[in-house]
Amino acid sequence: MVGLIVLGCIGVIIAWGIVTFNRLVSLRNEVQNSWKQIDVQLKRRHDLIPNLVSVIKGTMEFEQDTLEKVINARAKAVSAGNVQEKVTAENMLTQALGKLFAVMENYPQLRSNDNIMQLQEELTSTENRIGFARQLYNDLVAQYRIKQEVFPNNLFVAFFGGFKKEVYFEAEEEAKKAPQADISIRRNN
Amino acid sequence: MPLTFIDIERQKSWKIGLFFIILLLMYFTSAMVIMLVAFGDIFEKDFLRGVFSSFYIFITAAVLAFVHFYLLSYDAAQNIRENLDAADLDPEDELHKRLRNIMAEIHVATGSKRKMACAVIPGQAMNALAVDDFKGNALIVITEGLVSRLSREQTEAVIAHEAYHILSGDCRESTLAVSLFGFSMPFIEKIMIYGGRAYIFSFILFKLGYLLNLFISREREYRADAGAVRMTRNPLALAEVLHLLSKNWRGTGLIGSELEGLCIVNPRLNQLDETEGFFADLFSSHPPIHKRTEILLAMAHASITELDVKRRQGAREHMPKETEKKYYALDAQYVWQGPFSITELAALPWFSTLTWVSDGSETITKASQIPACSEIFKAQIEQAEGKTTDYLCPVCQQHLFKQHYEQTRVYQCKYCGGTLVDGDKLPRIIIRRENAWAEKIKAQARATLKENQQNYIIHSAEGKNKIISLRCPKCKGSMWRTFYSYAYLIEVDRCICGAMWFDKDELSMLQCMIENKMAGEESGAN
Numbered sequence: 001m002v003g004l005i006v007l008g009c010i011g012v013i014i015a016w017g018i019v020t021f022n023r024l025v026s027l028r029n030e031v032q033n034s035w036k037q038i039d040v041q042l043k044r045r046h047d048l049i050p051n052l053v054s055v056i057k058g059t060m061e062f063e064q065d066t067l068e069k070v071i072n073a074r075a076k077a078v079s080a081g082n083v084q085e086k087v088t089a090e091n092m093l094t095q096a097l098g099k100l101f102a103v104m105e106n107y108p109q110l111r112s113n114d115n116i117m118q119l120q121e122e123l124t125s126t127e128n129r130i131g132f133a134r135q136l137y138n139d140l141v142a143q144y145r146i147k148q149e150v151f152p153n154n155l156f157v158a159f160f161g162g163f164k165k166e167v168y169f170e171a172e173e174e175a176k177k178a179p180q181a182d183i184s185i186r187r188n189n
Numbered sequence: 190m191p192l193t194f195i196d197i198e199r200q201k202s203w204k205i206g207l208f209f210i211i212l213l214l215m216y217f218t219s220a221m222v223i224m225l226v227a228f229g230d231i232f233e234k235d236f237l238r239g240v241f242s243s244f245y246i247f248i249t250a251a252v253l254a255f256v257h258f259y260l261l262s263y264d265a266a267q268n269i270r271e272n273l274d275a276a277d278l279d280p281e282d283e284l285h286k287r288l289r290n291i292m293a294e295i296h297v298a299t300g301s302k303r304k305m306a307c308a309v310i311p312g313q314a315m316n317a318l319a320v321d322d323f324k325g326n327a328l329i330v331i332t333e334g335l336v337s338r339l340s341r342e343q344t345e346a347v348i349a350h351e352a353y354h355i356l357s358g359d360c361r362e363s364t365l366a367v368s369l370f371g372f373s374m375p376f377i378e379k380i381m382i383y384g385g386r387a388y389i390f391s392f393i394l395f396k397l398g399y400l401l402n403l404f405i406s407r408e409r410e411y412r413a414d415a416g417a418v419r420m421t422r423n424p425l426a427l428a429e430v431l432h433l434l435s436k437n438w439r440g441t442g443l444i445g446s447e448l449e450g451l452c453i454v455n456p457r458l459n460q461l462d463e464t465e466g467f468f469a470d471l472f473s474s475h476p477p478i479h480k481r482t483e484i485l486l487a488m489a490h491a492s493i494t495e496l497d498v499k500r501r502q503g504a505r506e507h508m509p510k511e512t513e514k515k516y517y518a519l520d521a522q523y524v525w526q527g528p529f530s531i532t533e534l535a536a537l538p539w540f541s542t543l544t545w546v547s548d549g550s551e552t553i554t555k556a557s558q559i560p561a562c563s564e565i566f567k568a569q570i571e572q573a574e575g576k577t578t579d580y581l582c583p584v585c586q587q588h589l590f591k592q593h594y595e596q597t598r599v600y601q602c603k604y605c606g607g608t609l610v611d612g613d614k615l616p617r618i619i620i621r622r623e624n625a626w627a628e629k630i631k632a633q634a635r636a637t638l639k640e641n642q643q644n645y646i647i648h649s650a651e652g653k654n655k656i657i658s659l660r661c662p663k664c665k666g667s668m669w670r671t672f673y674s675y676a677y678l679i680e681v682d683r684c685i686c687g688a689m690w691f692d693k694d695e696l697s698m699l700q701c702m703i704e705n706k707m708a709g710e711e712s713g714a715n
Binding site: 114122125128133135136139 | 294297299
């Protein structure tokens with residue numbers, strides 16, 4: 001009788017172990033997948049920027065330095081190597097684009113150009129998608145970490161290993177400040 | 190204590206799961222009671238065997254009911270699309286393109302788990318529904334009124350709410366519950382006819398089941414609100430949408446009563462939905478809107494008065510700016526015309542770079558000298574280079590230009606100012622309100638209304654008695670001249686292909702009339 005109970009308990013523990021292991025593995029894969037999904041959206045942004053720059057170059061003759069900053073940041077982001085470089089380059093590109101949009105407010109005639117309005121809509125949508133992809137990544141990392149750190153599971157993880165604590169995607173300090181638009185008029189009349 | 194959306198979601202999930210199990214148990218119990226009473230003689234012989242037989246009978250009946258409902262709602266997405274006249278998103282419409290981008294954004298935010306389609310009901314009502322059928326198609330249906338009146342963040346909040354319903358299986362669960370209920374109720378009622386106190390017990394149990402169903406439906410709405418906030422991290426936008434919905438037409442009469450459970454706000458204008466109190470809370474499928482708004486505002490640390498202030502400010506931004514600069518222009522007959530704003534100058538057919546323009550002061554210069562005017566010409570050239578279409582203006586036989594008006598595509602003639610509008614685009618233009626109307630248009634609208642009302646006949650052009658029918662630019666058929674409707678007496682030319690031709694200013698006058706609700710006055714002459 002006692003033997004049956006002991007066997008039953010061991011069975012339950014093994015079952016729990018299998019279930020927990022599978023859940024941790026699934027979460028680990030989902031975290032990796034969502035990290036790659038951010039890349040998909042970033043690439044989309046890289047592809048949209050050359051179009052925008054070429055279309056507005058003619059109208060905004062006096063904003064050469066802003067445009068150049070965007071082009072350089074994009075080149076750096078495309079050619080970035082490891083993860084740290086990528087994150088830095090992409091944040092700089094976000095800042096440069098923010099400045100560009102702020103400056104475009106000074107040119108109301110751009111509003112009547114349908115191409116520019118469409119490209120701006122696409123870029124806004126892409127920025128939103130990048131934001132959502134990062135949000136999803138952070139949410140999944142939080143879930144993964146919670147699953148690792150909760151009471152019975154942390155014993156399991158310490159015993160088995162193979163599950164590491166993932167890192168959150170953090171905004172850099174400069175990115176948290178809103179870009180200041182330079183609205184001084186620079187015309188050489 | 191304001192709970193965060195994470196807590197709300199978790200709590201409601203527990204509640205919903207628990208009560209759903211209770212609901213299923215209630216159905217089974219009442220069915221068993223019926224079996225016991227109706228087929229009591231089975232039990233007399235051998236009690237255990239009786240229990241098993243009735244169990245088998247009930248399981249068979251439930252499976253049959255489920256299969257029946259499965260087949261009915263197999264293609265529910267397509268059925269609802271047809272019933273509600275929902276159209277696919279128009280690739281040339283700015284707001285529909287924005288909607289498609291928003292669907293893609295929510296798709297990213299939910300981890301791309303399911304592919305969701307979107308359709309739009311052309312109508313002024315403001316509501317949204319989510320449908321998930323057993324074929325695997327997920328569909329979000331929105332009304333044009335909602336699409337046209339919300340900002341980008343607000344539309345995201347609505348789509349996130351509906352997407353959450355689909356992803357959390359709410360639609361399928363409620364279909365299951367409805368199928369069980371729908372099968373059992375008529376059965377019970379038939380048995381009730383034969384009387385018997387025992388049946389009353391199961392009858393009561395079923396009625397309680399119905400109330401429980403409504404309770405679960407309300408909890409689902411709260412959970413979907415919390416889920417939407419988790420997706421967009423913007424509780425204020427959803428609160429603003431709900432606040433706006435509570436003050437506008439939500440499609441009562443447009444959306445059938447069987448679909449009301451799927452909507453974001455109950456389309457049936459029901460006092461129960463708005464009041465508080467025990468009975469009100471008991472019988473409605475949606476929670477009261479102000480309660481939902483309160484929870485969301487608590488998350489956003491804002492208050493309802495702030496929402497109202499914001500709404501009024503937004504409305505004020507649509508007023509015409511009085512400080513716009515006015516110009517006078519000298520026409521071909523050497524008469525000064527004006528005052529015009531820049532946009533009106535651009536619309537003048539005889540305006541060119543050589544026109545003399547004055548801004549009211551003593552200086553009179555050629556239009557090319559004024560920087561604001563040169564912008565107009567630049568824009569005109571850019572427009573001309575891309576956008577001429579093959580369609581010819583029915584009046585002046587010149588090429589029509591593709592234009593964006595109220596964020597959708599129309600064709601305009603640069604010479605006579607007339608506009609060609611497709612049949613499916615016109616309701617959108619009427620619903621959307623982008624500009625405020627200049628006094629000139631309003632006055633013209635009133636004058637036209639009065640004049641047309643005197644006779645109720647179409648005025649012929651240039652004093653000729655015969656009306657020459659125009660040729661439709663799209664299908665080359667004959668257009669016939671008629672009033673837009675007997676309430677709004679603007680002359681339009683209609684074609685059987687659905688296109689409508691408006692002469693100069695008539696489209697603006699029509700919009701102005703409908704938005705300002707200018708109806709005719711009763712006159713004694715008629």
